[in-house]
Amino acid sequence: MYSIGDLEAFTAVARFHGVSQAARALNIAPATVSHRISKLEHALRITLFYRTSRALTLTDEGRIFYERVEAILADLRQAEQEAGSGTTQLRGHLRVTMSPWILSRFIMPKLATLRQAHPDLTLEFLAVDRMVALAEEGQDCAIRVGQLADSALRAQKLCDNDRLICASPDFLNRHGVPKTFEHLADAPWVSLPWQQRIDVTDAGGRKRTIRLARNVEVSSSSALTDGAANGLGLAIKSRLAIKRELDEGVLVEVLPGRLHSPEAPVWFVYPAEVRTGRKLELFRNVSVEAFSAV
Incomplete structure (x- = not known):
């Protein structure tokens, strides 16, 4: 059978990818760490690490075991601390x-x-x-x-x-309010790198795919909100992400209900x-x- 010390040696080797580093962290001899890992593998009847001359990396079985053991040891340390200090x-x-x-x-x-x-x-x-x-x-x-x-x-x-199409009042004053999915295809957009096209529902209830005219591309959702609020184009946003802007009128929803499968x-x-x-x-x-x- 294996002990808590064996499990601690295993998690240390998994974190540091080596016996020597784990031994220094645990303040024990490298030979002791190696012995504990071998003992654990023998008890479990699985190989926990791929061994090379440069590092030890977890096998698939070792990774699953590590994720469970790390949580158990953390709970055990927490229980010891609470028992000793009387705190929760x-x-x-x-x-x-x-x-x-x-x-x-x-x-x-x-x-x-x-x-x-x-x-x-x-x-x-x-x-x-x-x-x-x-x-x-x-x-x-x-x-x-x-x-x-x-x-x-x-x-x-x-x-x-849910997700929605939005724009600033200034943008809509300058470019007009889109009323059809064709208008969406012709309008400038602010978008994230992966927002290359969207699915919308036309007036007849049919699904249509629109390729976005991405005039401004940004790398973060915060920048996407800022770009839309500054009138750079239409944008697709989560309603919760821009609730404040919608409530304050900084952004307004465009063509409500036209995004296909907007649930988010x-x-x-x-x-x-x-x-x-x-x-x-x-x-x-x-x-x-x-x-x-x-």
Whole structure:
């Protein structure tokens, strides 16, 4: 059978990709680390690492085992700390990815209270608009927008949302208000790199695909909002991302109901193979609260 020390040696080697580095981190001899890894592999009857002269990298079985063991050890350390200090405050590190507008408009306003309750819990946010592969990029969980296709993730819907076409009043005054899908095809657009075409529904209820005249291309959703608000073109945005601009009249919706399949729910997701720990549960609750008033 294996021990907690064997598991700690395994996770250290997985993090540092080598026995010597893991040994220094654990303050034990490299031979001890190697022995513990061999003992663990023998007990599990699987190969945990691919071994080369330069590094050790996890096998597929080793990666699955690592993701589960890391969460278990984190919970164990948390339990030891709570038992010794009599506190329920969480410690450790949590890595989360989401779009920048979700972080700034929904999550950031909730973080001061979270930090006061758990000052020893550190948070790391990867705020990007692209779809992040959680396991490959070391993220514990994510908030995503749109239809989910990855069956390897567990998901909880935070709220409903949809995408829409929008523009500034100044742009519409200068270019006219589009009334047909042909007008959309002829109009200038502000767009993200992957927004090359859109599907719309014409007056007869038929699906039509329009190639966008991308006069201005930007790399972030925040810049997309700014470009549309400054009258540079039409844009496709999540309604929740520009709710403030819509309420204030900075942006207005164009051709409501004409986008084909506009549904874009907001989800809290995490890898299915990862055991849910208290840190992840805490942040899921924060996320639920952040979107509760939507």
